[in-house]
Every structure is written in structure tokens, then in C-alpha cells.
Amino acid sequence: xxxxxxxxxxxxxxxxxxxxxxxxxxxxxxxxxxxxxxxxxxxxxxxxxxxxxxxxxxxxxxxxxxxxxxxxxxxxxxxxxxxxxxxxxxxxxxxxxxxxxxxxxxxxxxxxxxxxxxxxxxxxxxxxxxxxxxxxxxxxxxxxxxxxxxxxxxxxxxxxxxxxxxxxxxxxxxxxxxxxxxxxxxxxxxxxxxxxxxxxxxxxxxxxxxxxxxxxxxxxxxxxxxxxxxxxxxxxxxxxxxxxxxxxxxxxxxxxxxxxxxxxxxxxxxxxxxxxxxxxxxxxxxxxxxxxxxxxxxxxxxxxxxxxxxxxxxxxxxxxxxxxxxxxxxxxxxxxxxxxxxxxxxxxxxxxxxxxxxxxxxxxxxxxxxxxxxxxxxxxxxxxxxxxxxxxxxxxxxxxxxxxxxxxxxxxxxxxxxxxxxxxxxxxxxxxxxxxxxxxxxxxxxxxxxxxxxxxxxxxxxxxxxxxxxxx
Numbered sequence: 001x002x003x004x005x006x007x008x009x010x011x012x013x014x015x016x017x018x019x020x021x022x023x024x025x026x027x028x029x030x031x032x033x034x035x036x037x038x039x040x041x042x043x044x045x046x047x048x049x050x051x052x053x054x055x056x057x058x059x060x061x062x063x064x065x066x067x068x069x070x071x072x073x074x075x076x077x078x079x080x081x082x083x084x085x086x087x088x089x090x091x092x093x094x095x096x097x098x099x100x101x102x103x104x105x106x107x108x109x110x111x112x113x114x115x116x117x118x119x120x121x122x123x124x125x126x127x128x129x130x131x132x133x134x135x136x137x138x139x140x141x142x143x144x145x146x147x148x149x150x151x152x153x154x155x156x157x158x159x160x161x162x163x164x165x166x167x168x169x170x171x172x173x174x175x176x177x178x179x180x181x182x183x184x185x186x187x188x189x190x191x192x193x194x195x196x197x198x199x200x201x202x203x204x205x206x207x208x209x210x211x212x213x214x215x216x217x218x219x220x221x222x223x224x225x226x227x228x229x230x231x232x233x234x235x236x237x238x239x240x241x242x243x244x245x246x247x248x249x250x251x252x253x254x255x256x257x258x259x260x261x262x263x264x265x266x267x268x269x270x271x272x273x274x275x276x277x278x279x280x281x282x283x284x285x286x287x288x289x290x291x292x293x294x295x296x297x298x299x300x301x302x303x304x305x306x307x308x309x310x311x312x313x314x315x316x317x318x319x320x321x322x323x324x325x326x327x328x329x330x331x332x333x334x335x336x337x338x339x340x341x342x343x344x345x346x347x348x349x350x351x352x353x354x355x356x357x358x359x360x361x362x363x364x365x366x367x368x369x370x371x372x373x374x375x376x377x378x379x380x381x382x383x384x385x386x387x388x389x390x391x392x393x394x395x396x397x398x399x400x401x402x403x404x405x406x407x408x409x410x411x412x413x414x415x416x417x418x419x420x421x422x423x424x425x426x427x428x429x430x431x432x433x434x435x436x437x438x439x440x441x442x443x444x445x446x447x448x449x450x451x452x453x454x455x456x457x458x459x460x461x462x463x464x465x466x467x468x469x470x471x472x
Contacts, residue, residue, distance in 0.1 A: 023454025400426025
């Protein structure tokens, strides 16, 4: 195991070569050691503060841009300059953001899967502000709570530096435990730090390179229905708050990780449904509805759903293109990691098997897919016994399918596969596995679901071209 220095005082001036998975700029020192930096753009010469260092690789943050590239801009949100780490790509013009995201995908395909010249296209262009209908925030705390969280953060860093297995210590990102859009881009709050005056109880996002919460009066990417709640809400004593709204139904829900409080004490409008994380753990139920692709979906507090309905529209359309020609009446669809039924219902699949392990999502899927008569299997994909199908749609969490998931898809015998991914590195690994199993990657469509951040959603079109070399 390499020794890693958590933080250092070293500063170095380097050229950013390219952007890689995770939205970091790749630089090389004269020694050949790679330095991954936050805040730099390809082609720029930057002054970097080294924050982590090992023999083969280091990480750092840009202190100053010595020579800026074309397309750099001042962040349009004042909170970025004030330290908010929620959006990590606001310093790039919109067209440059799109180009960088495509380059990240192409780079990952080449480095990880040795795939070249895969056709890349962009899907529907989506608004770049006021779009998020789910946000999970931290809460600015009083000094006593702040001291506890400061110590917790210190202990976490000590554990991370020790090399101990932490797999049992951390839940997956997002409300549902499936990753996806919730909590991306630094949105997950980790308690709060010292709130000053009226900042106590206000929501915010992590500061860059810190566990400290930066309270915000507004958010550039929050949907107006959430924006109001950020501005008026106060959540003293809570460690985190999740806002969920239906942009097309105007329904609103707030999930508080803290004690039960009234609308009045939180400063929230009467239409907002409030539920605590503790109540949900105890069996309470709460949901909103959203409209996507002409259909209504019930979405419970703990269920994963895409963070913007126009983006969900775009994903359904991209998946439809990826599995075309799809006969909704006769083709059997297997919907893996099917969640609340977005793709089964979006494709209007009359013969479908949906595989999902989240109890909350399964409950929603039964409601959403009742009229279609979908067979719903409560199982992880890895434990599911594959059934024959003409078409497979797979939308795994950030970690991707891995070998077991790819094996499950291959075992269905499906000729047409759509792979939805929110992480270029796991996408590339999975596509490499599919290629080894006799599939051809015919194209990848990029959906910019999260403008102002490095995050990108992709839909890969796969076709079986030879007998499988993967056995289950």
C-alpha cells in the first residue's frame, strides 16, 4: 500500500492536458507523476496547491490560472466565489462544458475499454439553470454541533488514510441507495459547521475541499419550487434536508434528517409535505407525483428518480432510439434496475419484467405499472435468474453493471440492449465486457442532465453480433 499524505504545502505550476472521469484536470510533473487538479481546464497553465500526495499520483486544487483557455468564464453563481462546491464546472462556458463531457467519455472508452471511434452524439439540449427537482443539502449548525462534525470529519480522514476497509461504513449516494442523480456534484451535505447569526438552520452545500457546509440563500440549479424552500426554510438541529418536487404537478416534499417539526417552525408553506428520515425508517410513507413522457409516476421519499422531468423525457426518448425497432405489444422487455418503472412505462411495454431491489421503488412500480401488468421481481440483478427477452434496458447505479450484471444481460439472449450510465469510467468498463461477450457498441448518446457540473448521463446502443464468450 502506498503511503498517502492527506494534505501538503507544496505548490506547483503545471499545464492541464485533459479532463478525465470525475471532472478533474490531468497534469504531469517533470518526473512523470500525474497530478489531478480541481478547477483547471484543458490547455490552461495553472498554479496548483497539492492536497494529497503519493509516489505515483497526487491531487490538488487550482489556486490561480496563469494562462486561461478560451471558454473560461466567471462563474454565474456568486455562491461559487463564496466557496460553495455544489457546481464544479461553472467556470466553463456552456459549449465548452458539453465538449469536455464528450471528451471525458471518449477518454474513458479508450483508456479503460480500448474502444475507439464509437459514434458519440448529443441528445436534447436542456436548460442549464433552475432544473433540479431533487436536492439533498447539509444544514448550518450551531457551534456545539459543528464541533461534533469537525471531529467526525477528522476521524473519517484518519480512517481513509489508514487503508481500512470502509465498505460497511458508507451507504450509497442518493435517497434510494441507487446512486443516480440525487446527491451528485457535491450536493450531499454532511451535517454543518459553524453557523453565524441567521445562518444557523439554513441549508447549503459542502464547501470545496471541505466537510463544512456553505449556507446558501438561493441555488442556480434548483427548480423554482425548491428555490423558495431554500430561501424561507430553517432546519435547526437537522443534519441534512432533501427537497423533492414535481415540476409538472407542483407537489412538494421535504425529508428532514432530524426531529419532527411543524410547517410553521420550519418556515415552510402549507402545501409542503414534511417527513423525517426516522419516520420513514419506522415505516411511514410519503410521495409526490411527476409527469414524464406523457405518463404519471408516483415517487416515494426513498425511491430513486431522475432529478429533472425534461431530462427523464430525454432519457426515455434516447432509450427508445437505442432499442429500436421495439414492438411494445410483442417484444419482451427486461428492465434491470428498473426503479419506479420509468423505462417500462415510457416505452409502454405490454410484456415486461422489471428487476429492482429497493422496497420503496418496488412499491411505486406496482402502482405505476399496474395497468401494464408488468412482472416485478424483487431482487438484485446479481441474484436474479435471467429470463429470455428480445430487449434489455439496464440503468444501474454509479458503480455500473460489473461482470455479474453484464453476465445477467447476456444470459437473456437479447439482441438489443440499452445501457444507461451516469459514470464514464463504469460505462467504459461495462462496454468492454459487452464487447468481449459478442456485442457491438453502435453509439453513445449524451444527455446533459446536470449542466454546471462534470456529471453526464449516457445511453449506449448495443447489438449482439456473435455468440457470447461469457458464461453465467
